[in-house]
Amino acid sequence: MDPNEIGHHLGRLVKGNILYMESMRRHTSWRIGGPADIMVLPSDIEDINQCVSFSREYGIPLTVIGNGSNTLVKDKGIRGIVLKISKGFDKIEVNGTTITAQAGALVPLLAKRAAAEGLGGMEFAVGIPASVGGAILMNAGAHGKCMADVVSEVQVLTPDGNITSLSNGRIGFAYRKSDIKANGLIVLRVEFSLSPGNPAEISAANNSNLAKRRRSQPLEFPNAGSVFANPPGQWAGWLIEQVGGKGMRVGDAMVSEKHANFIVNRGDATAVDTISLISRIKQMVMEQFNIELKLEVQVIGE
Secondary structure (H helix, E strand, O other), rough: OOOOHHHOOOOOOOOOOOEEEEEEEHHHHOOOOOOOEEEEEOOHHHHHHHHHHHHHHOOOEEEEHHHHHHHEEOOOEEEEEEEEOOOOOOOEEEEEEEEEEOOOEEEHHHHHHHHHHHOOOOOOOHOOOHHHHHHHHHEEEEEEEEEOOOOEEEEEEOOOOOOOEEHHHHHHEEEEEOOOOOOEEEEEEEEOOOOOOOHHHHHHHHHHHHHHHHHOOOOOEEEEEOOEEOOOOOOOHHHHHHHHOOOOOOOOOEOOOOOOOEEEEOOOOOOOHHHHHHHHHHHHHHHHHHHOOOEOEEOOOO
């Protein structure tokens, strides 16, 4: 089934938008990546379920992404269907000290909404440029806290098309990961349990965290956040800095001068450039410290 035929069939099943040969540069914070054969932007749970069922029935590869903030897409792009859960599936609701957000809601907007409602606990996340679904998948964190600290329940779609809810203890949260992807689950909605507080004080903490992020991270260039997970008892950025990694460059992919655990796109970086630079950094750290750096970003596509 060619992309046009796939799109024709999907168009009769989903209410959201369908894009053809869509450059993934437009959908990742690194601004890197080849085209997706077909991209579906769902408007509701039924759209998501239809995509999953369709891909399973016809044996078509399905890739689920959120805001693309923690993702490196290879230069030939992604075959099959890319299901991008973002705008259109991003409602946020408040009920007492609980905030419920659909998977496509952006984490910074969620943190700001919490502050406006006088709910504390999300201040650590105000600078994390991820969708709620992606943040759960990776157990995103900053300032010593992470999603596992504030999530009470996650509603997911299972591979066989059932919708179920998982309590915090059943999500498999660990450092910068969860069991969501390994179990073939798609995050639909997340409940956050927060604490009542003073809106002005919470907003001030948000602003302080954002200012710290601007000082310490290379936000002036496209990037995907921290490239490597911190090894136990170590800081990946410090290790890379010690081996002379800062400023290293392959093509337009460069290790940031501001924060060595960030690789920035100086203009027209490719995935090949970025992967080559990642390999060099890993080799240098291994040779000097005998520590294997592990990726925090996801690499997808071909």
